[in-house]
Amino acid sequence: MPLTQLDAIIVGAGFAGIGAAIQLKRLGFDNFVVLDREDDLGGTWHVNHYPGLTVDVPTTTYSYFFEPNPHWNRLFSTGAEIKQYADNVADKYDVRRHIRFNTTVESARWDEDATLWRVTLADGDTLAARYLITATGFLSQPFTPEIPGIHTFEGKIIHTADWDDDYQPAHRKIGIIGTGATAVQLIPELAKDAAELTVYQRTPIYVVPKVDIKFSARAQRLFVRVPATQRAIRAVTDWLYEFMISVGVLRYVPRVTIAAADLAKMWRFATIRDKALREKLTPDYDFGCKRPTFSNKYYRVFTKPHVILQTSGIDHVEADGIVANDGTKAAIDTLVLATGYDIWEANFPAFEVIGRDGRNLGKWWRDTRFQAYQGVAVPYFPNFLSLASPYAFLGLNFFNSMEYQMRHMDRIFGELKRRGATTFEVTEEANTRYLDRMTELLGDTLFTQGNCASARSYYFNPSGEPTLLRPMSTRNAVREASTYPVSDYRIS
Structure with a gap:
């Protein structure tokens, strides 16, 4: 050409x-x-x-x-x-x-x-x-953190942006780094079958309840025949998101961001009875500074005995596990990087x-x-x-x-x-x-x-x-x- x-x-x-x-x-x-x-x-x-x-x-x-x-x-x-x-x-x-x-x-x-x-x-x-x-x-x-010793790890390393569809988490000991929007979706799925799941959190994320509904075949037919009905639903969801981002964030009305943070706080309280665990999962920044997310499973998954939340930071990676800054070591066979993008x-x-x-x-x-x-x-x-x-x-x-x-x-x-x-x-x-x-x-x-x-x-x-x-x-x-x-x- x-x-x-x-x-x-x-x-x-x-x-x-x-x-x-x-x-x-x-x-x-x-x-x-x-x-x-x-x-x-x-x-x-x-x-x-x-x-x-x-x-x-x-x-x-x-x-x-x-x-x-x-x-x-x-x-x-x-x-x-x-x-x-x-x-x-x-x-x-x-x-x-x-x-x-x-x-x-x-x-x-x-x-x-x-x-x-x-x-x-x-x-x-x-x-x-x-x-x-x-x-x-x-x-x-995709961002891959340069953690000391990460290249010496002898197990399997998977970045969420390059997921191995053949990987089976059943009976595995998994360490996952990151607690952003991707991790909020992935962690509950890994926890279903993993023998042990250690979550390395640097920054907590605000999570609010997810109100999800299934659209029936009848509803889909209605959307096809009367497009205005779907556009009306979009107008409502558009307005809600515009209100949240424009009033609560772009115009900075503290009462709105505080109310949103309180919703996440109530959700943590409703799902986690352990006060120390709730504190670890509580952000110390204002709602909206970082992209929040929705989940009905994320907070609850940390109440399971085989899911461990590690918040002291990572000191280094060894061939068979991760050593945290508090000196504890988690033996793992899989390292999942939910570390986002550069x-x-x-x-x-x-x-x-x-x-x-x-x-x-x-x-x-x-x-x-x-x-x-x-x-x-x-x-x-x-x-x-x-x-x-x-x-x-x-x-x-x-x-x-x-x-x-x-x-x-x-x-x-x-x-x-x-x-x-x-x-x-x-x-x-x-x-x-x-x-x-x-x-x-x-x-x-x-x-x-x-x-x-x-x-x-x-x-x-x-x-x-x-x-x-x-x-x-x-x-x-x-x-x-x-x-x-x-x-x-x-x-x-």
């Missing part, structure tokens, strides 16, 4: 990449590719398939605005169902034929003379396109991106501040949109972020078409104004005014700024993406 033949390259075939591809097709582009290092689409919902995997927001809310799914089986659907939804959407909108699987991007460089992006692949091949869109997601680079060091950006005048995106972000206009565009990077950028994530529901990003694409590419232009670049002035505004808005949030120091939340960058989040409601973000001044871009 000639280098100049492609209109666009999208990196990542998760929900962001699929959404970007659909938007390009709506805009009349067909000569583009979607590159993904995995062997199938779906992003994190393809990579993750550990036991107990479910979505942690209601699936009535967790879908594209333009493509509701009337066939969800439950309010909190399984990972397999979410993956099937990704497949169905990609097939319906003819995205799959644009995707090249097992293709890893090493770097991208703006060629100013040719006004195009040259993208180098791991196999040495090079592609070129007028536009580059990175949709690599926030949770794409968001800031390995993901911003996910590969080297060199823009105009040789500006290195990753270095620039670290030398100045993490920043992106409207959560998608960066000065000195023409014809480039990054859908996993600072200030891109609206909070609890990724699809709400994708909605405003698709609107942003529609506005800028529509303006290019109207003018007969081919190149856009956000101005430094517009970017600076936006960064100043985001900084000011974050000053009124829980993340700045609340007690978040001990949360160790991935919302915060290495400098302590909560720049993963765009501090506004979905409605305002969508409105801004549809109406921002096109003069904020230099178009030629």
Whole structure:
């Protein structure tokens, strides 16, 4: 394929990449590719398939605005169902034929003379396109902790992002590191059959009861015949989440966050009678500083005699077990790493991106501040949109972020078409104004005014700024993406 033949390259075939591809097709582009290092689409919902995997927001809310799914089986659907939804959407909108699987991007460089992006692949091949869109997601680079002695462990090591489906936990002695949202789902599943399960907790997590319901066949038929009924349910779940994130967190009303923390406290008290154990599982930061989660099983599992909660920290790993800081050793044959993802060091950006005048995106972000206009565009990077950028994530529901990003694409590419232009670049002035505004808005949030120091939340960058989040409601973000001044871009 000639280098100049492609209109666009999208990196990542998760929900962001699929959404970007659909938007390009709506805009009349067909000569583009979607590159993904995995062997199938779906992003994190393809990579993750550990036991107990479910979505942690209601699936009535967790879908594209333009493509509701009337066939969800439950309010909190399984990972397999979410993956099937990704497949169905990609097939319906003819995205799959644009995707090249097992293709890893090493770097991208703006060629100013040719006004195009040259993208180098791991196999040495090079592609070129007028536009580059990175949709690599926030949770794409698994984090493996460098614990002393971990490489000497002679048992089985499994990261939750690379789960071994053939692994059977029955009668095993398992150690699991991490108590984030993934671990909350996985730990009860491992505890069902394990001979012994030792959980290494660094930071407790807020857990509230999970009110899950099954959608009957009759309900699904109703959603198909009368789509307004499903949209009404979505409106309710959307409003609840908007209220929680906007009022309790983004506007920081302490009474709301205290009430949410009290709900988790009552849930711990109802399920755990041991006061010392409850204290170990009690966070010392404000509700909302770190992503909370839902579970009816997590707290209860620690009351089982074969489940041990270790909170003193890990000193080192030996060939047959883990030695904690308190000197105790747990003999294990399996080490499970529920240690999440390296968001800031390995993901911003996910590969080297060199823009105009040789500006290195990753270095620039670290030398100045993490920043992106409207959560998608960066000065000195023409014809480039990054859908996993600072200030891109609206909070609890990724699809709400994708909605405003698709609107942003529609506005800028529509303006290019109207003018007969081919190149856009956000101005430094517009970017600076936006960064100043985001900084000011974050000053009124829980993340700045609340007690978040001990949360160790991935919302915060290495400098302590909560720049993963765009501090506004979905409605305002969508409105801004549809109406921002096109003069904020230099178009030629």
